[in-house]
Amino acid sequence: MSLRIYAARRILTMNPSLPEATHIAVRDGRVLGVGTREALADLGAHEVDQRFADKVILPGFVEGHSHALEGALWEYVYAGFFARQDPEGNSWPGLTDIASLQARLRQQADTLPAGTALIAWGFDPIYFPDRRLDRHDLDAVDAERPMVVIHANLHMMTVNGAMLRHAGLDRHAGIEGVMTDADGHPNGELREMAAMFAIFDTLSLDLFDRGSEPQTLARYARIAQRHGVTTLTDLYNPLSEHGVESMLATCARDDVPMRLVPAMSALTYPTDVGIERVLACRQLSTDKLHFGPVKLMTDGSIQGYSARLNWPGYHDGMPNGLWNAEPERLIEVVQRYHQAGLQLHIHTNGDEAVDLMLDAIESALELWPRPDHRHTLQHCQIINQAQMRRAARLGVCLNMFANHLYYWGDIHRARTLGFERSQRLEPLASAERLGIPIAAHCDAPVTPLSPLFTAWCTVARQTASGAVLGAHEALSVTRALKLITLDAAYTLRLDDRIGSLEVGKFADMAVLDEDPREVALAQLPTLRVAATVVGGIVYPNPPAEP
Missing domain, CATH: 3.10.310.70 (Diaminopimelate Epimerase; Chain A, domain 1)
Structure with a gap:
């Protein structure tokens, strides 16, 4: 493939060594250089592509917790x-x-x-x-x-x-x-x-296995393309034989503009069988399909009254929620998959579930020390300060369900959690202060796939009624953009190849009409994505409506 240099009004790279640029060079689907046009002139014969000259380019968005x-x-x-x-x-x-x-x-x-x-x-x-x-x-x-x-x-x-x-x-x-x-x-x-x-x-x-069908994946990728998402997860996939074959064939198609990270549902199999399944699939990974993560489901949802909450339980007195397996089995699953060297993404909505999983991870690390394990607690919506300090000590990542603030914040304030606990919904700023690796997600189809909306939720922290919950936990727009790019890639162990625009990484880009840092905050969720680029292939999006 010939060398192509894209010109832009501005490129936000997420690379601390070179945060902004005006041109990006792409060859063979990867980034060959980033900088000014003059700085890239020594890369050899090239074509300058001006179609994004008035646009703002970011790394392709990474959705760290969604479902096919x-x-x-x-x-x-x-x-x-x-x-x-x-x-x-x-x-x-x-x-x-x-x-x-x-x-x-x-x-x-x-x-x-x-x-x-x-x-x-x-x-x-x-x-x-x-x-x-x-x-x-x-x-x-x-x-x-x-x-x-x-x-x-x-x-x-x-x-x-x-x-x-x-x-x-x-x-x-x-x-x-x-x-x-x-x-x-x-x-x-x-x-x-x-x-x-x-x-x-x-x-x-089997709805979750249907997530591996060609038409489902193509539709999933089409939704992602509209919103600048270049890497998607399927965080509850049974990894059936025909499902794996379908994902391999479908993700290889150029008309399916996404990279996919399916996480095997741990409770689908006996532990030994599940470990063997993940390890076998991991050998089949490609540039566009990454096997390896494991999903463990502990409790349910807070708004469904099936999450497990610590004392005093639900604000309105409803009974505590359900475990998806006996706590002893959940702990054993964590220990076995950790021992096998695999990464766990663990659903923990309630703070009692967070306690159980931190106990499990701590015991696993005592028995089998592992640096850089990147086990990630998913959702962890009302994780408290003590739990976050413990997570920091254990090297645990937190991927928080920021969209919850908008869709269920009013409900949590009035009915399920009350005032104080609703102020710590998705406490991203506290986790940031403690140095915990963090990301934010939408959990599609629970809420719509739209990373810029997710970023807005972490900054505005507004509910559907317009109330603000936990103003002290708000992030800046600049910090929020990192959550949906490089930070999310880190939780997927893919930050060496996606999440920022640097030499050697995949040329995955979200091309926006405006700079998210410069528009009014209320405009952030609806910024138009003009094009999505996956591995150097440009997928234009429909023009803005008049």
Whole structure:
């Protein structure tokens, strides 16, 4: 490939040795040089590309915690509280009452053959405080066809009576996670993985494995391209044989503009089998597909009341949440994967889950010392100061779910956490002061994939109502941009090849209309990404709407 030098109004490199430049040289999909045009003149014969001359170039954004489900779920009907845009750019209004939800489900049911299961996603019961959605609400739409409404947090679902009967859950109210009504009968709400997988098994549907299908990955990459994301994660992938083959083939295509990091779901396999699976897959890694990380799910979600909280528990007195496996097993999984030299990305929403996992990591390090392990706690939404000091001592990374501030901050302040704990939601500034490696993420499809919105959340810390939570934990825009580039790459052990624009790294770039540091803060989430560049290949985005 010939040498091409791109001119820009400004290049923000994320390289401390050369923070800004005006030109970047690309050859064979990698960065050959960064600087002024004069500084790059000695690289040899080249073509100067002026198409970005009035734009601002950043490293391609790195989404350190998302799911390929974002590409799969759009095959089903959206049922969320907030308005959302689908991969084709169509807007879906939010559903703010049960009647609106029923109307959308009824409309979708009319398009399906009789008996075909209806699946919807994105429903968020926390925004319906008067009562919980139950099987009777869904039976009123269609009592004969199986119906499944997956909640926004991906840790819960509500099903109708037909689905309960098909799965045999109408007779097994004693199973953990199968919620019941006052008479002790299943009410249709299912919490956490064991109960939900009973539904998926009945439907012969593995949504997480579907994340590896070609059409799903292509759709996932298309969504990412629109937002300047060049590296995506799939942080709960079973790494099935056909899934691995599909990811290898699909990621190799030039029309799929992304690098992908799938993390194997640890609880899918017996520990020995899982370790062997990850190690075998790691040998198959390519420039665009990186195997190696392992995902461990501990508790659930705070807004779903399934996260594990320390005393005093939930602010409104709801019972404590659920573990996705016995704590003893979770500790054993951490120790075994650590001993095998693998990196863990550990879901910890509640502070009790954080305590358990810090205990597990500390015991693993005592038994098998490992420098630079980069085990990363994911979400860790209300991690406290003592826990962060301990995380710093243990060399643990924190990837915080910043979007939570906007989507559920009001709920946490009023109902689940109260005043003081809501001020420490996503305490990124405190973690920064303690020298902890940090990143921020969106957890798509839980919230939309949009790194600039995530960056805005870490700076503005505004809820959907406009309230500010934890002003002392706010970051600067400059610091926030590093969270979604080089810092996220660090948590994925990929900072040697992505996350900044330096010689030798992949030529992955997000091309913006404006400099994020210079626009009004309110404009940051909606800055247009003019193009996304992956390995030197330019993927233009649609022009700005008039």
